Amino acid sequence: MSHPLLRAGEVLFLAVLAWAPLPYASNLPWAWSLLAALLALALLLSCLGLIRAGVAVRVPGVLWAAGLLYGAGALWAALQGIGGWAPDGWPHPIWAEVRAVLPQAVPVVGLAPENALDGAMRLLAWAAALALGFLHGRSGEGARRIFLVVLTVIALDAAYGLLNHFAGWNTVLWEPGPKAYAGSVTGTFVNRNSFATYANLGILVALALLLRSLLRASSAEESRKLLVGVVEGLVGRRALLLVALLVLVTASLLTGSRGGFLSLLVALAVFLLLGFLVTRPRPAHGAAAVAVTLLVAWGLFSVSGETVWQRLERLDESGSGRVQVFQLALAMIAERPLLGHGLGAFEQAFQLHRDERFWILFDMAHNTYLEHAVELGIPAAAALYLAGLLLFLQVLAGTFRRRRNQIYPLVATSACVLVGTHALVDFSLQIPAVAVTFAALLGVGLAQSLRSSERLPAPSRARIRTASPPVSDEAPQVPIPGSAAPLRGHAGASGT
Numbered sequence: 001m002s003h004p005l006l007r008a009g010e011v012l013f014l015a016v017l018a019w020a021p022l023p024y025a026s027n028l029p030w031a032w033s034l035l036a037a038l039l040a041l042a043l044l045l046s047c048l049g050l051i052r053a054g055v056a057v058r059v060p061g062v063l064w065a066a067g068l069l070y071g072a073g074a075l076w077a078a079l080q081g082i083g084g085w086a087p088d089g090w091p092h093p094i095w096a097e098v099r100a101v102l103p104q105a106v107p108v109v110g111l112a113p114e115n116a117l118d119g120a121m122r123l124l125a126w127a128a129a130l131a132l133g134f135l136h137g138r139s140g141e142g143a144r145r146i147f148l149v150v151l152t153v154i155a156l157d158a159a160y161g162l163l164n165h166f167a168g169w170n171t172v173l174w175e176p177g178p179k180a181y182a183g184s185v186t187g188t189f190v191n192r193n194s195f196a197t198y199a200n201l202g203i204l205v206a207l208a209l210l211l212r213s214l215l216r217a218s219s220a221e222e223s224r225k226l227l228v229g230v231v232e233g234l235v236g237r238r239a240l241l242l243v244a245l246l247v248l249v250t251a252s253l254l255t256g257s258r259g260g261f262l263s264l265l266v267a268l269a270v271f272l273l274l275g276f277l278v279t280r281p282r283p284a285h286g287a288a289a290v291a292v293t294l295l296v297a298w299g300l301f302s303v304s305g306e307t308v309w310q311r312l313e314r315l316d317e318s319g320s321g322r323v324q325v326f327q328l329a330l331a332m333i334a335e336r337p338l339l340g341h342g343l344g345a346f347e348q349a350f351q352l353h354r355d356e357r358f359w360i361l362f363d364m365a366h367n368t369y370l371e372h373a374v375e376l377g378i379p380a381a382a383a384l385y386l387a388g389l390l391l392f393l394q395v396l397a398g399t400f401r402r403r404r405n406q407i408y409p410l411v412a413t414s415a416c417v418l419v420g421t422h423a424l425v426d427f428s429l430q431i432p433a434v435a436v437t438f439a440a441l442l443g444v445g446l447a448q449s450l451r452s453s454e455r456l457p458a459p460s461r462a463r464i465r466t467a468s469p470p471v472s473d474e475a476p477q478v479p480i481p482g483s484a485a486p487l488r489g490h491a492g493a494s495g496t
Contacts, residue, residue, distance in 0.1 A: 006049025010142070012042040013132045014149045017440055021157050021198065024172065025189045026432035029118070035432055036125035043128045046135050057135065060450065062394050067127070069387035074123040076380040077343040080109040081116030090339055094352070110342020110375075111349060119343035119375075122432070123384075129436045133443020140405050143444045147205050147408070150437060154202030155244040158251035161187035161195065165254060185254040189431070196260025197419060197428035199252040201437055203264065204271060204414050206245040208407040210238055211275065259425040267418035274399050274410055322366055322425070324357050329370040333378065340377030349374060368423035368430060391442060392416045398449020405448050412445020 016038045023031040050057060079085070083106030091107035098105045110116040137143040164170070165185045170177045172190055181192050189195035252260060332341060332349050341349040347363035354361075365371035372381040395416070398409035419429045419438050428434050 003049040003053040005045050005052060009042045009044075009046030009049055009132070010136045010145075012038060012045065013129075013136060013440075014146070016042060016129075017146075017149055017437060018153045020433040020436050021153065021188050022173075025191075025194060025198070025434070026436075027190070027194075032122060032125070032432045035436060036121050036128075039125050039128040039132065039436070043132055046132060050135070057138070058450075060394075062390050063134075063446065066387040066390040066394075069383045069390070070123070070127060073376065073380045073384040073387070074120050074127070076383075077116055077123060077376060078120035080340065080342045080376075081113035081120070083108040083113070092336075092339075092341065108342075109339055111345035111352075112342055115344025116342045122435075125432075126435045126439045129439035130443040130446075133440040134447045135443075137408065137444030137447040140448075143405065143408050143448055146440060146444050147209065147411075150441065151202055151205045151209065151241075151244060154198060154437070155206070155247055157187040157195075158185075158199050158202065158248050161185040161251050162247065162254070184256045185251045187251070189433070191431070192255040193257045193259055193422075193426045194428040194431040194434055196252050196255040196257035197263070197422050197426075198431075198434050198437065199248050199255070200260060200264045200267065200418055201415055201434070201441065202248045203245065203252060204267060204411050204418065205441070206241055206248060207268075207271065208411045210241050210245065212407045259422050260428075263418050263421035266421045267414045270417045271410065271414040274396075274413060278399060278406055278410070321358075325362050325365060326367060326370060328353055328358075329365045329367070329374050332374045333370070336377060338377050338379060340373075340375050340380065343372075343375045346371050346374055364427045364430070366426055368427055371427070371430075388416070388420075391446060392420075395442065395445040395449050398445065401451065402448065408448035409445045412442045412449075415441050415445075 016035060019038075020026050020035060026032050026035050083091075086107070086109050090109055092109060092111050094111060095105065095107035099107065108116075133146060137146055162185060164187075165183075170182050172186060173188060177186065178190060181190075184192040185195070186192045187195045187198070189198065252264060328350070332353055346365055347361070350358075350362050365374065369381070369385065372384065375381075376384070392413065395409040395412040399406055399413055402409065415438055419434070423429050429438065
């Protein structure tokens with residue numbers, strides 16, 4: 001039996017995952033502050049529960065290294081918003097002009113001190129979500145529980161978005177939706193591109209839960225038998241998972257997000273390729289599976305993908321403005337390559353550097369990597385993304401290392417590809433609901449990428465073997481899974 005404090009931490013964590021998309025994807029200051037506070041409380045309860053239960057969690061060296069790198073990036077973000085410590089020449093030059101008018105002003109490294117501190121808080125909150133996914137996803141039962149909650153919440157959000165779309169309401173919760181996204185599915189999000197990434201995370205989870213038994217195959221004959229079982233299950237216990245998958249795919253396509261569509265294709269290709277390599281079926285069976293997948297994808301696209309196709313055909317019409325923003329971002333990086341302009345200060349930096357090419361204000365770079373390099377500087381941004389690379393390599397290795405529960409590192413790997421690809425052309429990973437959900441899935445994938453001897457100390461494993469029944473690999477019967485003020489990042493270009 002787990003300690004009551006540990007169970008309370010898990011329940012609160014799952015509640016946060018369910019709450020995150022509701023207040024406009026938590027992309028409002030009060031919403032992401034509440035999210036950060038609840039995640040911190042859930043982590044505190046979980047750690048106290050582990051301590052009281054006498055459970056020692058083993059953390060591999062690669063996770064410590066990633067944590068130190070990520071922590072260094074978050075620490076620098078906080079220092080960008082704190083005055084009184086920086087040597088001469090480090091504060092942003094704009095503060096010299098400010099002090100000419102307000103001599104009492106304290107120079108800081110960043111352009112917007114409050115944004116830097118707020119951004120550091122958010123970075124730490126996403127780290128807490130990853131840690132909670134890791135702590136509560138160490139057992140197969142806990143990992144499956146987190147996945148089912150994530151799938152249920154995303155699918156319900158997608159179902160709401162489809163209802164909103166087909167009813168012609170064009171609202172986000174109780175507020176009118178943005179006119180720029182009329183006719184697009186956005187769920188409880190304001191931005192369709194961010195909702196596309198959110199729905200696509202649900203697609204990866206649903207697909208993995210549907211096909212999880214296939215990863216246990218050790219031969220082509222066993223793969224065939226398991227595939228027959230999966231197909232038979234589609235009219236039985238797996239029917240609800242199939243419905244959830246269809247809802248999510250339809251909603252994703254009807255967002256009309258080009259970046260969401262293309263990043264989903266890349267993530268699915270990685271998902272299927274890794275799944276193929278793990279099961280090692282005969283080429284003929286693998287080709288048949290790919291053919292069926294393409295046929296289903298073509299059918300769904302022909303029904304729901306017209307909006308995406310029309311926007312892909314117009315890609316060159318809106319690409320020039322985006323490219324010009326990228327060029328300006330590179331110039332801003334060159335101006336302060338080491339110190340940055342301050343986390344969360346891209347809008348302020350853009351206003352200082354914009355020229356006659358820009359007739360609208362961009363508060364996001366529409367490329368998360370460039371934006372972080374502008375705001376944090378190259379060293380701190382590199383530390384953040386090197387930490388992410390280490391975690392990606394860990395879950396990728398875990399996909400092949402594990403013999404059971406491979407779907408969790410497989411989904412985590414594919415999710416990294418999904419959000420990493422979309423971050424090249426948009427800012428979905430900077431939306432709190434997307435960030436916290438992705439971090440939770442990655443945390444579970446990390447926990448399940450470790451061998452059992454690495455995840456639990458020997459005494460705990462013995463207690464689990466004697467006190468807990470075997471965990472079935474079959475998907476349980478669950479309910480059908482299914483969020484104003486303008487949000488930061490919405491005032492920019494139409495999005496990808």
